[in-house]
Amino acid sequence: QVQLVESGGGLVQAGGSLRLSCVASGRTSASYAMGWFRQAPGKEREFVAGINYRGTTTYYGSSVKGRFTISRDNAKNTMYLQMATLKPEDTAVYYCAARQGSNVSTRAAHYDYWGQGTQVTVSS
DSSP: EEEEEEEEEEEETTTEEEEEEEEEEESSSSEEEEEEEEEETTTTTTEEEOOTTSOEEEEOOTTTTTTTTEEEEEETTEEEEEESSSOGGOOOEEEEEEEEEEESSSSSGOOOOOOOOOEEEEEE
C-alpha cells in the first residue's frame, strides 16, 4: 500500500504560479509511475501530467503543455507539479496518483493509489 498526500494548493491570480507537492509513504521501495490529475466541478477527471519511475519520461495534457512541469525526487518520495501562467480554467481539485510499474499512463483507471486532492483556484 502507498499513501499519497498533496499540498501546495491555494488561491492565485491569473498569470501567477504555484507548486504542488505529493509525498508518498508506505511501500515506496517499489517502482511507481506517478501522475497528476484534476477535476473541476461538473467535469470528468482530467489527466494533467505524468512521470515514469526514473523521472526520465514525462507526459502532459494538451491544456497544460508548456505551462506546467512535473518532476520527482525519489530520495524524498516526493513528486512536484510546477504550474506557471495559470488561467481561471485551471481551477480544480488536483490529485496525485501512483501506479505500480515504471510506465506512465494518461488514464485514471490505470492508477492504483490516489491522494485526497488539493484545491487550486485561479482568479481572473
